[in-house]
Amino acid sequence: MEEVLLEWAKAIHKENPVVDAHFDLAAEVYHRRLSGERDVVQRRYLEHFAKAGLNVCVSSVFVPSGDLPEKGLHTAVAQIAALREDLEPIRDRIGIVSSREELNLALKEDRIAVLLSLEGLDPIGTDLYLLRAFYDLGVRGAGLTWSRPNPLARGCCKAGEMREIPGGLTELGREAIAKMEELGMYLDVSHLNNDGFEDVLTCTSRPFIASHSNAWRIHPNYRNLRDDQIKALAIRGGVIGLNACGTIAGAYVYPREQAVSRLCDQAEYLLSAAGEDHAGFGFDLCNGLSASTPRLTFETEEDDLLLHHGETLLLSAALLERGVKEETLIKLIGGNFLSYFQTVLA
Ligand SMILES: [Zn+2]
Incomplete structure (x- = not known):
């Protein structure tokens, strides 16, 4: 990579909002603090965030299947508490926000704003009142399901199997969407199956996002969206986030140039399919989470095509x-997701 291009990218990231719409931060912080680590974000992430010029980061709250159903609620609440505690000593540099005003203030004061989003509503079980409880804990977004079925919807895939999972939203899933819209929580359709996506189009009135999904056209994987889905999401004012997970983008981590090049293919395609106002970043960097506990085994590990947030500059x-x-790059690196969050937050 030519130095002049990197400097240009660095200047753009410094001068403009940079957003990662999906990062499994709360789960990793919780696991690491449980095993005695402290200041997890400060020691492991703050430097990389600063290098990327990151301004907004959505931390997912992800409950592993082994905790479900009994421990789902416990794990989700504990992850939020652990993240809050971990960020407390560095609140002058990064903190959780839950309103447009707090988001804008963080941007103005050059602090990184963290938004909380539930990666699957499994922790609420069948009780929609718990949506309100999570809202009061600061959660402002949610996907109905991770890649697994629950009382609301079905996920898009089963680890290791390349086949479509049929079945739309349940009645309770539709009610959950209505409740989320009433509360002012945004909907994330990454991980939702195709039938579920179709149902979302008929029962949402607000724009929704796919925080960390790529284009099926570039890499056929059920985690990715078809062209018609990308367009439907964009027409409604949503944003699709570029996923940097190798299995989802369709590349290997090494050689590095090929990995970055594949991410460029995906990014350019998303920009053309969704339109340049509807694509962003949702990198889904998972190496840290995978390494944080031996209990978590994903389909693949060490799969992040960007080794840390600082490498966002290589992509740009x-x-x-x-x-x-x-x-166009300014919109992609964060402008689009920032506008979306400013619109949907109360
Ligand atoms: Zn995910």
């Missing part, structure tokens, strides 16, 4: 090299 520089215009 590569996109500039391909001829992506600066004003």
Whole structure:
């Protein structure tokens, strides 16, 4: 990578909002603090965030299948508490926000704003009152399900199997969406199956996002969205976030240039399919979470095509090299997701 391109990317990231719409931070912080670590974000992430010029990061709250159903609620609440405690000593640099006003204040004061989102509503079981309880804990977004079935919906895939999972939203899933819209929580359709996506189109009135999904056209994987789905999401004012997980983007981590090049393919395709106002970043970097506990075994590990957030600069520089215009890149790196969050937050 030419130094001049990297410097150009660095300047763009410094001067403009940078957003990662999906990062499994709360789960990792919880696991690490349980085993005695402290200041997890400060020691492991703050430097990389600063290098990327990151301004907004959505931390998912992810409950592993082994905790379900009995411990789902416990784990989700404990993850939120652990993240809050971990961020407390560095509140002048990063903190959880739950309103548009808090988000804008964080941006103005150059603090990183963290939004909380439930990656699957499994922790609420069948009780929609718990949506309100999570809202009061600061959660502002949610996907109905992770890649597994629950009382609301079905996930898009089963680890290791390449087949479509049929079945739309349940009645309770539709009611959950209505309740979320009433509360002012945004909906995330990453991990939802195709039938569920169709149902979302008929029962939502607010824009929704796919925080960490790529284009099926570039890499056929049920975690990715077809062109018609990307367009439907965009028409409603949503944003799709570029996923940097190797299995979802369709590349291997090494050689590095090929990994970044594949991410560029996905990013350029998302920009053209969704339109340049509807694509962003939702990197889904998971190496830290996978390493934080032996209990968690995903389909693949050490699969992140960007080794840390600082490498976002390599991606932006590569996109500039391909001829992506600066004003388009500004929207992709965070402008679009920031506008979305500013619109949906109360
Ligand atoms: Zn995910």
